[in-house]
Amino acid sequence: MARPRGRPAKENRSRDILAAALAVFAEKGFAAARLDDIAARAEVSKGTLYLYFDSKEALFEALVRAAVLPNLERLEGLVTAWNGSSAALLRQMLGVLTGVLREGRITAFPKLIIAEATTFPHLARLYREQVAERGLKLIAGVMERGVASGEFRPVDPTAAARLFIAPVLFIAIWRVTFAQFDDRKLDEAALLATHADLLIRGLLAHPPPEAAR
């Protein structure tokens, strides 16, 4: 009756909805997420969601685009601008990823993509092309440069790229899956530091003598 119908248009309604959607999808997964919850958290009516996104799936997809790509672009910038050793670049990239992992919410995406890949192949393809392949190609490029310069032993850059990223994925997944029960949280930074040491020592054509470590 005396309710505000045409609201003062709190600007960036769409931003609010995406934020709420991220929170709810992250917590429940796609299927179990209810539009009611997303609407409530965005302080918006359920009908309003449909003004901004055509369907639950479209909302999910927009979310993926909005939340993941920026991080990838950051890494691409780092690589492009780099002019030190490949080993140091890999360490630097892991440092960036450590930071990303610390942020929080983004971690939910691998889970979401994994969980919904079969149900929404469309979405999985998008993610694979826009994120996964693109990121792996970036890393493989770094590996290739290291091999070409003689810094690294001759390894398959594609394989090395996957081995580089696997522990990052491991951490993301461990967190959303098991961290709820962990007394002593997994020391993620230390794990990635060890990863950097082992991987780079494994890659280097001329590893430093043991003492140097």
Add this chain to the structure above:
Amino acid sequence: MARPRGRPAKENRSRDILAAALAVFAEKGFAAARLDDIAARAEVSKGTLYLYFDSKEALFEALVRAAVLPNLERLEGLVTAWNGSSAALLRQMLGVLTGVLREGRITAFPKLIIAEATTFPHLARLYREQVAERGLKLIAGVMERGVASGEFRPVDPTAAARLFIAPVLFIAIWRVTFAQFDDRKLDEAALLATHADLLIRGLLAHPPPEAAR
């Protein structure tokens, strides 16, 4: 109406149902899996499912227990019986895991657990305790032995265990998530071989000279 009711008890109905459930859960995830589909695939009526399992969730849980534990026990047997070098044991274990990955269906489990962890914390806890922690402890033990004997450099065994398994998880996830679109399938065996090389070279206190490889 005129369908056979008291069937000749095609033996191991429960086995059939679990197999069907694995297939359907793997494809759809828990929420989207329909009991109708599971029943149809098991060539059984929907009601029959309830003769063997109390609920959809109970069926899921039984599935996890039945399908995953045997593989873990196989690895435990391998470790216990081993008396060669730690590096060789790690290679051997990766060989076993490569085989497991090749089998197929089991790969679906990480996905399922990951996808349903928030919805069924109960299940995630079970999996973490019965599978994840148990497996990591097994690997960490191997690492520890290698460090103690001087074969490996002094690394944190817990971290090393996670780094050891991360690429295996990566492969499992990649497959169920993206393999549907892959023209050239990911060469999983080669990836794990490279993993073994890099990791072991990273771990060894006295890596062999470059030429040896």
Add this chain to the structure above:
Amino acid sequence: MARPRGRPAKENRSRDILAAALAVFAEKGFAAARLDDIAARAEVSKGTLYLYFDSKEALFEALVRAAVLPNLERLEGLVTAWNGSSAALLRQMLGVLTGVLREGRITAFPKLIIAEATTFPHLARLYREQVAERGLKLIAGVMERGVASGEFRPVDPTAAARLFIAPVLFIAIWRVTFAQFDDRKLDEAALLATHADLLIRGLLAHPPPEAAR
């Protein structure tokens, strides 16, 4: 495998089933009673029920016949044999009914009939004709005799019969409906005694002076 198939025919299987059915129907009502429970309580398989009764409804009907009619016949015998005053006969009949109520299980029947009357009109009709009308007619006969002899004031025997039985029904219903919560159980015998006093005083053409009571 080595289970007794053709059981030593514990005689009167049908009696066992009826007893079990009474217990379960009384507790759950018709719709909520499960044949599984009846079979279990009768220590018989579910299939066996169908050897003795065509359907759940048929079992229910057999139960009504078997459990209620004997009591009515007992009352009819009492009336036929009576040769005292009508007032004393009414008291006697209430005494018998008090005993019947004390027994227990029978009390469940009014509830069952009431609950299922719409669903099984067939059954309600049976009960009305075989039990209710027959019982009321019996009581109305007693009333009529009392009026004819001048012992009672001229009341409508049909109405009086209903008023006579109403408190008995009240008790049966109260018990199965509310007695579960009662701290101090309803004193049923006292209630029926008061009923006898008030009703007979109301009926008598020449009530005794106040002091006599």
Add this chain to the structure above:
Amino acid sequence: MARPRGRPAKENRSRDILAAALAVFAEKGFAAARLDDIAARAEVSKGTLYLYFDSKEALFEALVRAAVLPNLERLEGLVTAWNGSSAALLRQMLGVLTGVLREGRITAFPKLIIAEATTFPHLARLYREQVAERGLKLIAGVMERGVASGEFRPVDPTAAARLFIAPVLFIAIWRVTFAQFDDRKLDEAALLATHADLLIRGLLAHPPPEAAR
């Protein structure tokens, strides 16, 4: 597909649903009543029911509250306002109850409560406390006053209250159970009139001479 979704909010949807529920529950009993039928009779979709009531049981409970309490309150008002003789008050109350019985639908409640008491003890308790005990206490108070003033013989007010109400319950039950078959309907008003006569004559300390009747 092309049906009206956001309906013009035909006011008092909840009232419609309750009315439909009363009709269907009365006819079928709780268990056999289908929400489909209730929704259809309310000219509402099944989903809409859940906008107003959390569950079938909650709907049932709301129904009990909404339909029964007003009548009880009416009686309480009558008693409070009364300043004539107790006998006249009892007659008056029976008159009110006769009217209530004539209305119709309410009669279904005793049946419903009786039928579902075991299945929903929660509901039975509610009814017993909010309706039965409250009503009996009201009547017992009237009896007590009559005894205290010397108008009535010294009877147990609690017992007398039950005897007062028993024929009303009898009528309600008879109607929903058997009236479907009755050629000549039970003359309910006459029955309650006879009840008033007999009961009050039984209660009065100084009954009027026979002729006065």
Add this chain to the structure above:
DNA sequence: CATGAATGAGCCTTCATTCAT
């Protein structure tokens, strides 16, 4: 733009009934 009441398809679960053994 925004609302939120209304919709209805879809799915898990129960249980009376059947029938090969």
Add this chain to the structure above:
DNA sequence: TATGAATGAAGGCTCATTCAT
């Protein structure tokens, strides 16, 4: 006779989507 595994129809409940206001 007796069994009990198997069936499948039926119904309560959820939630993405629509649309009159």
